[in-house]
Amino acid sequence: MSALFDYRQIRRAFSRAADSYTGLDEVQREIGSRLADSLDYLDDPALALPTPEVVVDLGAGPGHMATLLQKRWPRARVLALDVAPGMLAQVRGHGGGFRFNPFAPRPVAVAADARALPLADRSVDVLYSNLCLQWVEDLPAVFAGMRRVLKPGGLMLVSTFGMDTLIELRQAFAEVDEAPHVSPFTAIGPFGDALIAAGFKDPVLDRDEFHLGQPDMTSLMQRLQGLGATNALAARRRSLTGRQRFARAGDVYETMRKADGQLPVTLEAIYAHAWGPPPGAPIRVDGIDEVQVPASSIRVRKR
Numbered sequence: 412m413s414a415l416f417d418y419r420q421i422r423r424a425f426s427r428a429a430d431s432y433t434g435l436d437e438v439q440r441e442i443g444s445r446l447a448d449s450l451d452y453l454d455d456p457a458l459a460l461p462t463p464e465v466v467v468d469l470g471a472g473p474g475h476m477a478t479l480l481q482k483r484w485p486r487a488r489v490l491a492l493d494v495a496p497g498m499l500a501q502v503r504g505h506g507g508g509f510r511f512n513p514f515a516p517r518p519v520a521v522a523a524d525a526r527a528l529p530l531a532d533r534s535v536d537v538l539y540s541n542l543c544l545q546w547v548e549d550l551p552a553v554f555a556g557m558r559r560v561l562k563p564g565g566l567m568l569v570s571t572f573g574m575d576t577l578i579e580l581r582q583a584f585a586e587v588d589e590a591p592h593v594s595p596f597t598a599i600g601p602f603g604d605a606l607i608a609a610g611f612k613d614p615v616l617d618r619d620e621f622h623l624g625q626p627d628m629t630s631l632m633q634r635l636q637g638l639g640a641t642n643a644l645a646a647r648r649r650s651l652t653g654r655q656r657f658a659r660a661g662d663v664y665e666t667m668r669k670a671d672g673q674l675p676v677t678l679e680a681i682y683a684h685a686w687g688p689p690p691g692a693p694i695r696v697d698g699i700d701e702v703q704v705p706a707s708s709i710r711v712r713k714r
Contacts, residue, residue: 436472438621442680443476443541445619446570449684450483453537453566460564463487463536467560468518469525470494470543474502477518480539485516487536492523525553530560533687537566542680544571545596554609561687567611573618573679574598580631580676583664587656599681611685619680624673628661631676 453460463484468477471491481489491502502520523529525540525547538561547553561567574596581593599618606614625631668674 436475438623438678439472439542440475441621442570442619442682445680446541446568446682446684447476447479447539449566449568449615449682450537450539452684461536465535466490466537467492467530467535467539469523469528469538469540469557471502471518471520472498474498474518474520476539476541477502480537481516481518487516489516489518490521490530491518492521492525492528494522494524496522526556528556528560532559533562535560535565536562538568540567540569542570542572544569545576545594550597550602550605551608554605554611558609558611558687563687563689565687566684567687568682568684570680570682571602572596573602573681575620575677575679578677579664579667579674580628583628583660583667586663587660596679597681602681602683606683606685610688612688614683614685617682619682621678621680623676623678624669624671625676626672627674628657628664631674 452458453463464487466480466484466487466489468474468480468489469492471477471493474491477489477491481487491499493499493502499520499522502518521529525543526549538557540557544550544553557567557569576596577593584593599616603614603616606616625634664674
């Protein structure tokens with residue numbers, strides 16, 4: 412079975428965007444901030460939860476959220492994981508936002524792929540991932556990996572773009588040719604199904620829609636490129652999109668222009684938070700419920 416995404420292209424695109432990303436990521440930060448609101452559950456005195464020791468920001472980008480997580484829990488070990496070398500260089504170069512205090516704790520930049528987390532089983536107290544999972548085609552496998560590294564009772568918070576994201580741009584190019592120009596995004600139903608199948612405890616999902624505007628299609632494409640959000644589909648057109656084809660798509664987009672003079676840009680955000688299940692909770696793998704328990708919990712009868 413052929414891969415949906417070209418992961419080398421994803422790494423290249425986000426590395427190239429590392430210098431321009433901050434300053435163009437207002438919506439990404441807003442989505443990340445709304446996702447982080449669920450961290451307040453950890454401060455609920457009724458839950459009596461311990462202070463996190465290991466916190467992971469998966470798909471950390473230039474490290475903005477990793478910085479905030481480190482400030483929230485100064486004694487925690489905060490790991491900023493990303494697949495793009497350019498983004499990790501930003502985390503290291505800015506010291507996770509603590510460049511004015513060399514003695515303060517700093518997030519640790521780690522090169523990592525969400526599909527194969529380089530973390531020990533049941534080692535993470537908080538796993539945060541903002542707008543990373545839309546670049547993953549096998550959500551059940553990735554959620555299984557997240558569950559593996561999350562401690563029982565640990566908190567996972569994730570967001571992704573939903574299927575209505577960039578729907579106007581997708582429709583404009585669809586009128587021109589059948590080649591994929593915009594990455595597909597998941598619906599909230601399958602996203603939740605994958606989360607439940609992974610066996611997380613008490614999952615909660617929510618969604619938002621953001622309705623933005625751009626002066627023209629060229630400005631939108633340049634903004635997406637500056638964020639690293641280029642077409643990374645394995646089946647994408649490998650040659651440059653011709654001027655005539657781009658112009659025709661622009662003409663279709665023009666028919667959608669709003670009364671305020673802006674071209675509409677829709678972004679749908681899906682949020683989820685869930686808790687690490689206790690040892691022995693079943694996880695569905697390829698349609699079969701599997702149970703893993705620590706060897707230390709197995710009683711051995713002595714003769």
